[in-house]
Amino acid sequence: MLTLALLCFCWKAEMSKNDICLLLGATGVGKTLLLKRLQKLSLQGLGELGEPSLTLPTVGTNLTDLTLKKKKKVTLRELGGCMGPIWPSYFKDCSSVIFMVDSANIAQISSSCIQLLSVLSAEPLHSASVLILFNKRDMPCTMSLIEIKSLFRMDDIIASATQPITSLELSARSGQGLQEVLSWLESIIVK
Secondary structure, three states, X not given: XXXXXXXXXXXXXXXXXXXXXXXXXXXOOOHHHHHHHHHHHHHHOHHHOOOOOOOOOOOOEEEEEEEOHHHOEEEEEEEOHHHHHHHHHHHHHOOEEEEEEEOOOHHHHHHHHHHHHHHHHOHHHOOOEEXXXXXXOOOOOOOXXXXXXXXXXXXXXXXXXXXXXXXXXXXXXXXXXXXXHHHHHHHHOOO
C-alpha cells in the first residue's frame, strides 16, 4: 500500500501543472480526432498522417502524451463534451486550454460561446494560455471565419479576458492547421 501511495506521489510530482493542457469543447467537435492526429504528427511528421481514424464520442477523459521539439513534453487531457458540468474540477491541474468549436454546426455556435465564457471566467484559469480552434474548416457548409468570430464576439472576448487567447482555423480530418497547434503548444510549454 505504501508503494502505491509513493508511486502516486511521484507521478504527481512528475506531472507538473505546466505539463497538462485541457482539450475542451462540445460533443462532436472533433477533440478525439485532433488528439490522434496530433499524436501521429508529433511521432511521424505531416507527410505521414494518412487517413483519419474513426472515433467515438468520449465519455470521460482521454490522456495523450506528446513529445514536442527540443524534447518538450505535454499531456493533452481531453474531457468529453457531456462532462461540461464537471470541467471545473480539472482546471486547477492545468496551465493551458485548447477549446474546440465545430464551425460546421451553426446550431452549436452559441452554446459553445457560453461554454467558452464559463471556462475563461474560472478563477484557476485566469492566467492560462488559451487556444480556440475553429474545426471542420474542410466542410462545405461552414461559415467564414469572420462570420464565426462575429457570432462568437471574439473581439469582445479577447478584450475582456485575463488570459492570452489565440485562435486558429483547423481541419483535424485533413490535417490543415495541425502544425500550427503543435507550434502553439511548443510556445507555451516551459521546460
